[in-house]
Amino acid sequence: xxxxxxxxxxxxxLAGVSVATVSRVSNGTGQVSAELRQRVLDAIxxxxxxPDHLGRALAARRHGALGLVFPGLSGPYxxxxxxxxxxxxxxxxxxxxILCTHLREDSDAQVLEMARRVDGIAVMGGTISDSALLRxxxxxxxxxxxxxxxxxxxxxxxxxxxxxxxxxxxxxxxHGLRDLAFVGTPEGSPDVSQRWSGFLAAHRELGLTRxxxxxxxxxxxxxxxxAADRLLRDRRPPGAIVCANDEIALGALVGALGRGLRVPxxxxxxxxxxxxxxxxxxxxxxxxxxxxRELAAEAARLILHAAxxxxxxxxxxIVLPTELVVRRSCGCPTATTPGGTGK
Amino acid sequence: xxxxxxxxxxxxxLAGVSVATVSRVSNGTGQVSAELRQRVLDAIxxxxxxPDHLGRALAARRHGALGLVFPGLSGPYxxxxxxxxxxxxxxxxxxxxILCTHLREDSDAQVLEMARRVDGIAVMGGTISDSALLRxxxxxxxxxxxxxxxxxxxxxxxxxxxxxxxxxxxxxxxHGLRDLAFVGTPEGSPDVSQRWSGFLAAHRELGLTRxxxxxxxxxxxxxxxxAADRLLRDRRPPGAIVCANDEIALGALVGALGRGLRVPxxxxxxxxxxxxxxxxxxxxxxxxxxxxRELAAEAARLILHAAxxxxxxxxxxIVLPTELVVRRSCGCPTATTPGGTGK
DNA sequence: ATGGTGCCTGAAACCGGTTTCTGTTAACCG
DNA sequence: CGGTTAACAGAAACCGGTTTCAGGCACCAT
Numbered sequence: 001x002x003x004x005x006x007x008x009x010x011x012x013x014l015a016g017v018s019v020a021t022v023s024r025v026s027n028g029t030g031q032v033s034a035e036l037r038q039r040v041l042d043a044i045x046x047x048x049x050x051p052d053h054l055g056r057a058l059a060a061r062r063h064g065a066l067g068l069v070f071p072g073l074s075g076p077y078x079x080x081x082x083x084x085x086x087x088x089x090x091x092x093x094x095x096x097x098i099l100c101t102h103l104r105e106d107s108d109a110q111v112l113e114m115a116r117r118v119d120g121i122a123v124m125g126g127t128i129s130d131s132a133l134l135r136x137x138x139x140x141x142x143x144x145x146x147x148x149x150x151x152x153x154x155x156x157x158x159x160x161x162x163x164x165x166x167x168x169x170x171x172x173x174x175h176g177l178r179d180l181a182f183v184g185t186p187e188g189s190p191d192v193s194q195r196w197s198g199f200l201a202a203h204r205e206l207g208l209t210r211x212x213x214x215x216x217x218x219x220x221x222x223x224x225x226x227a228a229d230r231l232l233r234d235r236r237p238p239g240a241i242v243c244a245n246d247e248i249a250l251g252a253l254v255g256a257l258g259r260g261l262r263v264p265x266x267x268x269x270x271x272x273x274x275x276x277x278x279x280x281x282x283x284x285x286x287x288x289x290x291x292x293r294e295l296a297a298e299a300a301r302l303i304l305h306a307a308x309x310x311x312x313x314x315x316x317x318i319v320l321p322t323e324l325v326v327r328r329s330c331g332c333p334t335a336t337t338p339g340g341t342g343k
Numbered sequence: 344x345x346x347x348x349x350x351x352x353x354x355x356x357l358a359g360v361s362v363a364t365v366s367r368v369s370n371g372t373g374q375v376s377a378e379l380r381q382r383v384l385d386a387i388x389x390x391x392x393x394p395d396h397l398g399r400a401l402a403a404r405r406h407g408a409l410g411l412v413f414p415g416l417s418g419p420y421x422x423x424x425x426x427x428x429x430x431x432x433x434x435x436x437x438x439x440x441i442l443c444t445h446l447r448e449d450s451d452a453q454v455l456e457m458a459r460r461v462d463g464i465a466v467m468g469g470t471i472s473d474s475a476l477l478r479x480x481x482x483x484x485x486x487x488x489x490x491x492x493x494x495x496x497x498x499x500x501x502x503x504x505x506x507x508x509x510x511x512x513x514x515x516x517x518h519g520l521r522d523l524a525f526v527g528t529p530e531g532s533p534d535v536s537q538r539w540s541g542f543l544a545a546h547r548e549l550g551l552t553r554x555x556x557x558x559x560x561x562x563x564x565x566x567x568x569x570a571a572d573r574l575l576r577d578r579r580p581p582g583a584i585v586c587a588n589d590e591i592a593l594g595a596l597v598g599a600l601g602r603g604l605r606v607p608x609x610x611x612x613x614x615x616x617x618x619x620x621x622x623x624x625x626x627x628x629x630x631x632x633x634x635x636r637e638l639a640a641e642a643a644r645l646i647l648h649a650a651x652x653x654x655x656x657x658x659x660x661i662v663l664p665t666e667l668v669v670r671r672s673c674g675c676p677t678a679t680t681p682g683g684t685g686k
Numbered sequence: 687a688t689g690g691t692g693c694c695t696g697a698a699a700c701c702g703g704t705t706t707c708t709g710t711t712a713a714c715c716g
Numbered sequence: 717c718g719g720t721t722a723a724c725a726g727a728a729a730c731c732g733g734t735t736t737c738a739g740g741c742a743c744c745a746t
């Protein structure tokens with residue numbers, strides 16, 4: 001049983017009907033008399049027939065698959081992302097292809113290759129070149145996740161700049177902090193780039209001098225430790241370390257505590273994302289919550305919709321709301337002051 | 344250009360040759376005269392023809408894709424795993440399908456469904472039922488990643504029990520610690536199950552009483568914080584917290600430090616995996632290094648080989664070596680004592 | 687001149703489904 | 717009772733490739 005060698009013609013022969021009838025029964029399309037239907041169902045059941053995905057996909061000119069492209073995965077952010085994406089794809093009976101372009105030279109070519117195997121693709125911002133993105137958009141429905149869209153390529157993201165402006169403003173205004181250090185590589189991803197510009201904007205608004213250059217590291221905990229080392233080695237500590245995400249912030253916190261500094265008394269540290277650990281460390285991290293899972297789910301929905309509706313107009317880009325989460329690492333006493341910054 | 348509507352027959356017509364010739368040229372198989380080859384290549388180039396993946400896959404009866412199934416991803420472990428898997432799949436021109444069964448009821452059915460879309464599958468141990476695993480093995484080449492294989496299903500993993508026995512023995516013998524607490528859910532995955540039994544074995548060998556039940560939590564940092572809370576709340580702290588992985592250990596460390604305990608003076612904590620952060624926290628974590636990336640790469644190689652060679656015999660299971668990494672969180676002064684425990 | 691050999695080539699079959707299109711039959715209607 | 721219509725079934729075309737098979741042709745040895 002379950003031998004995958006049996007075909008629709010085989011079943012047709014065994015049930016004494018035509019292949020068209022078998023196809024109609026197995027898909028529930030068209031009209032089939034009760035008697036023939038039963039004969040076909042019996043034969044299908046008896047031999048454990050399951051229609052071949054390739055044959056079906058070829059005939060339907062549809063792969064039944066979605067692509068997800070990211071630079072390199074790490075931390076809770078990507079877990080959420082992938083799971084959110086899957087949560088929409090699986091019920092739609094679409095499989096999820098992943099492509100991790102991490103440090104590979106030919107990622108443009110690989111994404112283009114992926115386009116020939118899926119019905120639509122979500123690409124993390126900053127993962128492939130702009131020209132490849134446009135080219136991709138001609139081949140399949142595409143949405144940019146956490147990054148700017150293009151003409152025909154919509155995007156799903158949050159207003160990073162506004163959120164970071166708000167967070168930075170909180171540090172500058174309500175805590176009177178100065179000499180803030182930004183940790184993260186603006187050139188690395190659109191997300192960080194926007195957060196950096198929000199950071200700058202907050203300074204500009206208050207008429208402060210432009211802060212010093214960011215400490216350019218990657219987005220994982222070890223990078224936060226590294227950044228803390230760099231910042232705290234010889235010169236006096238900055239007033240606050242504003243990290244591009246929670247992972248970096250957690251690493252920086254570990255680095256700072258390891259050097260005997262007290263947070264927030266000696267040093268303020270903030271994150272971005274509101275990862276699960278952010279609330280659990282001591283002191284709990286002040287950060288910005290963004291709905292990562294919903295972001296990815298929304299992207300999947302967009303793609304599925306566009307793939308199902310060939311002539312559909314290019315959908316609008318989507319901006320989901322963020323929320324400033326004030327905890328103790330910024331120096332606030334205790335309570336959480338909620339407040340949306342997104343549209 | 345690049346319009347994906349052009350087919351092999353179209354190119355054949357334009358180049359004034361047969362479809363067979365086009366196919367031969369585009370695949371480099373068979374003999375084609377220089378003149379015809381050039382005509383075909385020109386037509387292909389001019390119209391940007393790329394053979395359709397589905398048509399090709401259907402004819403070749405091969406999907407050009409590999410599946411990777413895991414319970415739920417989180418932390419550096421899964422990053423490494425996925426990237427290791429991809430590092431082998433991509434050069435083989437196979438795309439990677441992922442399936443995250445996390446908490447879903449019908450994961451068996453979904454894995455079986457995946458089997459009809461890929462040439463082979465790597466399944467993390469403990470992700471699906473045994474019967475589904477056997478069934479799966481009849482459909483496509485399968486390998487179990489980090490878990491026990493079955494008759495026809497090979498596995499790739501490390502000797503968790505031996506490694507954990509060694510680590511636990513180190514704590515019991517060389518540090519004279521007693522009253523160790525194990526954090527992790529043995530029922531949750533074969534990995535943890537084996538680590539738990541290694542933990543027990545080390546106690547048994549020394550004639551000690553059976554340690555108390557494990558603190559059953561998941562495998563992420565927040566779970567470590569939770570476990571530390573539970574263990575340290577009212578009663579006196581255990582002599583050591585032996586964590587099922589580094590993520591838990593890092594969480595536990597944060598929890599312990601947050602309570603003002605000193606590690607390792609007041610409390611010893613150990614991990615498993617040797618995640619990047621393990622060496623960077625203070626104190627650095629004593630742990631067991633396992634080659635996660637290689638594990639996944641090996642699994643991909645196994646599957647690719649089996650998928651390429653239809654009649655190949657079931658390959659042997661593979662056990663990769665681990666290494667005890669002694670740092671300071673166990674109470675050792677400083678140096679690292681390397682030493683393999685795997686076969 | 688003739689038969690054999692090897693290289694190219696294209697027609698056609700095939701992979702495993704879906705869908706259109708045509709034809710048959712039975713039910714319904716005036 | 718003749719004619720229209722709806723329901724149903726199957727033959728064949730189709731999706732877009734690959735591969736088998738047989739034939740044409742040039743070259744070589746007899």
